[in-house]
Amino acid sequence: MSTLVKQDNIGDLVNQPVNGFDSLRSIAKNSFNEQGLPRLKSEEYKFTAITKKIEASISNFSQASAVEVSMESVNSATFSGFEGAKLVFSNGVFQPRLSDEIEGVAISLLSANESIPLGSIAKPEKDPFAALNQASFQDGVSIVIPKKTKLAQPILLLFLNSISEGQIVQPRIWIEGGDFAEATFIEQTVNLTETSLFVNKVVEIKGGINSHLHYYRIQNEGKNYIEASNIETDIQKDSTFSTVLISLSGDMIRNNLSLNILGSNSEGNMYGLYLLNGKSHVDNHTNVDHTVAHAESNELYKGILADQSRGVFNGKIFVRQDAQKTNAFQQNNNILLSEDAVINTKPQLEIWADDVKCSHGCTTGQLDEEALFYLQARGIGKTQAKGLLLYAFAGEVLEHIGDEAFKTYCTKLVEERLGAKF
Amino acid sequence: MLSIKNLHASIEGTPILRGINLEVKAGEVHAIMGPNGSGKSTLASVLAGREEYEVTEGEVSFNGKDLLDYSPEDRAREGVFLAFQYPVEIPGVSSTNFLRTAVNQVREYRGLEPLDAVKFLTLMKEKMKLVEIDQKLLSRSLNEGFSGGEKKRNEIFQMAMLEPKLSILDETDSGLDIDALKIVSNGVNQLKSKDNATIVVTHYQRLLDYIVPDYVHVLYKGRIVKSGTKELALELEEKGYDWIKEAVDSEATV
Numbered sequence: 001m002s003t004l005v006k007q008d009n010i011g012d013l014v015n016q017p018v019n020g021f022d023s024l025r026s027i028a029k030n031s032f033n034e035q036g037l038p039r040l041k042s043e044e045y046k047f048t049a050i051t052k053k054i055e056a057s058i059s060n061f062s063q064a065s066a067v068e069v070s071m072e073s074v075n076s077a078t079f080s081g082f083e084g085a086k087l088v089f090s091n092g093v094f095q096p097r098l099s100d101e102i103e104g105v106a107i108s109l110l111s112a113n114e115s116i117p118l119g120s121i122a123k124p125e126k127d128p129f130a131a132l133n134q135a136s137f138q139d140g141v142s143i144v145i146p147k148k149t150k151l152a153q154p155i156l157l158l159f160l161n162s163i164s165e166g167q168i169v170q171p172r173i174w175i176e177g178g179d180f181a182e183a184t185f186i187e188q189t190v191n192l193t194e195t196s197l198f199v200n201k202v203v204e205i206k207g208g209i210n211s212h213l214h215y216y217r218i219q220n221e222g223k224n225y226i227e228a229s230n231i232e233t234d235i236q237k238d239s240t241f242s243t244v245l246i247s248l249s250g251d252m253i254r255n256n257l258s259l260n261i262l263g264s265n266s267e268g269n270m271y272g273l274y275l276l277n278g279k280s281h282v283d284n285h286t287n288v289d290h291t292v293a294h295a296e297s298n299e300l301y302k303g304i305l306a307d308q309s310r311g312v313f314n315g316k317i318f319v320r321q322d323a324q325k326t327n328a329f330q331q332n333n334n335i336l337l338s339e340d341a342v343i344n345t346k347p348q349l350e351i352w353a354d355d356v357k358c359s360h361g362c363t364t365g366q367l368d369e370e371a372l373f374y375l376q377a378r379g380i381g382k383t384q385a386k387g388l389l390l391y392a393f394a395g396e397v398l399e400h401i402g403d404e405a406f407k408t409y410c411t412k413l414v415e416e417r418l419g420a421k422f
Numbered sequence: 423m424l425s426i427k428n429l430h431a432s433i434e435g436t437p438i439l440r441g442i443n444l445e446v447k448a449g450e451v452h453a454i455m456g457p458n459g460s461g462k463s464t465l466a467s468v469l470a471g472r473e474e475y476e477v478t479e480g481e482v483s484f485n486g487k488d489l490l491d492y493s494p495e496d497r498a499r500e501g502v503f504l505a506f507q508y509p510v511e512i513p514g515v516s517s518t519n520f521l522r523t524a525v526n527q528v529r530e531y532r533g534l535e536p537l538d539a540v541k542f543l544t545l546m547k548e549k550m551k552l553v554e555i556d557q558k559l560l561s562r563s564l565n566e567g568f569s570g571g572e573k574k575r576n577e578i579f580q581m582a583m584l585e586p587k588l589s590i591l592d593e594t595d596s597g598l599d600i601d602a603l604k605i606v607s608n609g610v611n612q613l614k615s616k617d618n619a620t621i622v623v624t625h626y627q628r629l630l631d632y633i634v635p636d637y638v639h640v641l642y643k644g645r646i647v648k649s650g651t652k653e654l655a656l657e658l659e660e661k662g663y664d665w666i667k668e669a670v671d672s673e674a675t676v
């Protein structure tokens with residue numbers, strides 16, 4: 001591995017030599033230099049001053065190298081109840097030694113297979129952080145699930161961060177599901193140190209025909225945690241792709257999620273729940289692109305914002321001219337629990353086909369006082385009544401988590417956060 | 423049991439209740455009637471502890487305790503039950519979970535052991551029979567998509583579960599068809615005892631054929647302007663409120 005040089009600013013990462021994928025890196029570097037880091041002037045980042053945040057919080061703009069992690073800390077980091085295979089990352093770098101092998105699934109370091117078309121799904125020109133990652137990531141993982149392979153158990157992508165030198169972490173993941181493949185992925189991050197860090201993650205997911213892939217995530221990070229993630233998937237004919245993201249804490253988090261619907265009779269589902277307090281800032285930018293007829297997308301993002309937290313939701317839906325008979329649904333609902341909490345929500349629909357069913361709606365309100373009084377009038381204490389109502393609001397997202405153990409884990413954290421214990 | 427003295431309450435600075443006096447003893451049924459907007463629901467809400475209403479004068483004692491000092495939940499735990507005129511729909515909160523939480527919090531306050539799942543279900547089944555409420559309804563979210571009549575029936579079911587000392591039924595009869603009215607009234611009558619009391623707010627004499635009141639009061643412009651026995655309800659049914667309004671309004675102008 002190359003020695004990592006201390007950088008003065010995060011953009012200099014692209015000038016740092018990293019081995020492998022030379023031409024893809026140089027494409028990405030050019031793309032990054034063209035785009036520059038997003039500032040508030042950039043339309044896509046106008047509510048999320050992430051560059052400023054990084055510059056103010058990160059003092060060592062170099063990548064943290066992987067550190068020794070014991071199997072013990074892997075096991076204790078794993079959420080309780082998890083049953084399945086683990087793929088472990090240390091400071092963003094894939095660690096085969098700590099990871100499980102999965103029968104019938106090809107798992108390898110990206111550096112071991114330079115023919116992988118990185119950036120063909122999450123294209124570097126679409127987002128500066130995607131470009132930055134592609135230009136400078138250290139080493140990631142490729143997970144190839146062959147045709148007709150149905151994984152009975154989920155795969156946990158476990159990101160362990162332990163920061164001493166260098167505060168940038170750049171995981172890179174390539175997932176391929178063959179035709180008729182079925183698999184569930186769960187993302188969990190555990191920060192073993194409290195040092196500020198910036199995680200810049202890219203996950204590309206290439207689904208085959210009639211593939212059924214699920215991708216669940218939780219963001220329950222420390223108050224010095226900054227993240228930008230780009231997750232993008234190509235969805236083929238007769239397939240489903242579903243994702244659920246539960247965001248509970250962190251300093252500033254920007255999630256870009258893109259679904260490209262490339263085959264008919266397919267379905268893309270995006271669910272998100274953000275429960276924010278303190279000064280946490282979570283920005284979800286989603287994008288679903290209907291390019292063919294007879295496909296469906298469902299999107300539901302819900303937020304509960306307390307204290308001085310801030311949420312951003314931007315949901316783009318494109319329905320191309322050929323995408324007749326598209327059903328696309330989008331909903332974003334927010335509850336503000338404090339006067340200082342802010343939500344910026346914006347649906348963005350561009351519909352070029354004429355025979356489609358599309359709906360979107362967003363609501364922002366306070367806790368329903370009528371409902372609260374009703375519960376209290378039946379003898380339920382105010383705190384618990386609030387918890388019941390908020391949990392009912394949040395539950396609509398949680399119920400889409402298809403892995404029982406992960407659902408239980410998330411539910412417990414959400415209940416704790418909302419003060420709802422039943 | 424309940425003693426209301428010179429109760430004044432306002433909302434956003436507008437006085438709505440303007441000197442209510444009412445004594446309710448254990449074992450009694452009181453009916454409160456009166457034209458729309460006269461303050462009947464306001465009185466019910468103030469008794470249940472709704473915070474939007476500001477009590478500006480007067481006192482309410484409930485079994486010797488100063489009711490106005492209690493939070494809404496503690497009033498319920500002390501035994502005050504309000505069957506809402508417009509029960510609230512609460513999506514995502516299961517009727518069963520809600521009721522178990524309510525019953526057990528009320529029990530805890532009263533120094534009783536919480537009911538386990540089995541005992542709770544047994545109690546629920548028993549009370550469901552009383553108001554002939556369908557199990558299917560209770561497997562849904564609280565009041566969500568319930569018809570008007572179903573909501574009212576659910577209120578009485580909750581009342582049966584919580585075993586209050588004072589029940590205030592705010593127009594529980596409106597929206598009920600005649601069969602449902604009989605069932606609900608029958609439920610209320612079965613829950614009646616010499617130790618508890620009921621206040622029924624209604625516009626219709628027909629309810630009072632089933633739940634027979636000991637006293638009937640007419641509320642108008644935030645005051646009880648006339649009280650009588652069940653014959654008063656018959657008289658109102660026949661003559662309307664105009665004669666009472668006129669009497670009160672002319673007095674006021676003098």
Ligand SMILES: Nc1ncnc2c1ncn2[C@@H]1O[C@H](COP(=O)(O)OP(=O)(O)OP(=O)(O)O)[C@@H](O)[C@H]1O
Nearest residue numbers: 433434438456457458459460461462463464465507
């Ligand atoms: N939140 C509020 N803001 C302003 N005025 C209110 C509010 N709530 C009630 N009022 C007013 O208080 C008065 C009494 O209302 P209330 O609901 O108590 O009447 P009611 O006797 O129950 O009538 P009904 O027979 O129609 O149910 C009405 O004039 C009503 O408009």
Ligand SMILES: [Mg+2]
Nearest residue numbers: 462463464507
């Ligand atoms: Mg009323």
